[in-house]
Amino acid sequence: MADDLLDETYAAVRAMLARAAVGMEPVNERPGGVTLLADWPNPAKPKERMWFGGAARMKSYVSVHLMPVYSHPSLLEGLSPALKKRQQGKSCFNLKSPDPDLLAELEALTAKAAALYAWPFESAEWGKPLKS
16 A cells, blocks of 8 residues: 555655656656656766756655756755755655645756756856757
8 A cells, every 4th residue: 555655755756856857857767766867967977968867766765966056055045944845955855645736836946946957057167058
């Protein structure tokens, strides 16, 4: 029963990421996990693309990582106490069920984060885009 709930939670998170992470490319997709990359270079590793985030189904929860939350902490302003309770570290949220309210708030947060990391990213702070 718990496995079914986590599978349902991961499916809901994956669908949410597909809708909200506009401009991010899913890579390393596998059952129970996905990584999303932005279309500009990682400032620490210019030959690699910037990691946006992803999701993974773990043993007792589904983790959702959003790197923009780490690099732009102002994204967390106004976060509900319910979603704040699910936050682990600076950029990870752990969900144990597909709660519609948490997913809706996480989708809005992901969309704002994707807008920050979307192509073309033109901040001198982060380096030059991969494409011209």
